[in-house]
């Protein structure tokens with residue numbers, strides 16, 4: 001009863017194909033990723049079509065396979081930011097019958113960015129950075145940092161050309177025990 005309702009959810013078959021999405025999916029899609037991920041575009045498609053970067057795909061694949069293997073739900077934090085807001089979410093992966101999985105995302109907290117910050121993986125941006133798909137940070141001279149906190153503060157808007165991957169802090173989150181610990 002007290003369990004928070006997921007903001008979005010979808011179901012995968014044993015081949016990681018999206019077989020169903022929740023009712024509120026299209027509302028979330030409109031507000032975030034845009035019309036290309038509306039329900040009628042994603043149902044029937046492999047999940048991998050919607051993830052950017054080999055490291056990101058490997059990170060997600062490790063979690064999905066291990067949840068199927070251990071047969072227990074797993075939760076991990078991740079980020080899905082908008083231009084102006086840092087959005088902290090919780091990813092919940094739950095095993096179902098026949099190696100199906102339920103994938104839920106729940107918004108946990110938000111905080112404003114210091115400046116509007118935009119990302120693209122195509123031409124037209126001003127700098128090339130690696131960006132972590134899980135925590136949303138970018139790699140800069142001093143390490144992994146919030147993308148809106150680097151460069152000169154007089155820049156009112158930041159535009160990044162990024163490649164997606166997984167940082168050293170988030171990579172271990174894909175690894176967890178393959179069997180429950182003895183009590």
Ligand SMILES: [Zn+2]
Nearest residue numbers: 132135167170
């Ligand atoms: Zn990270």
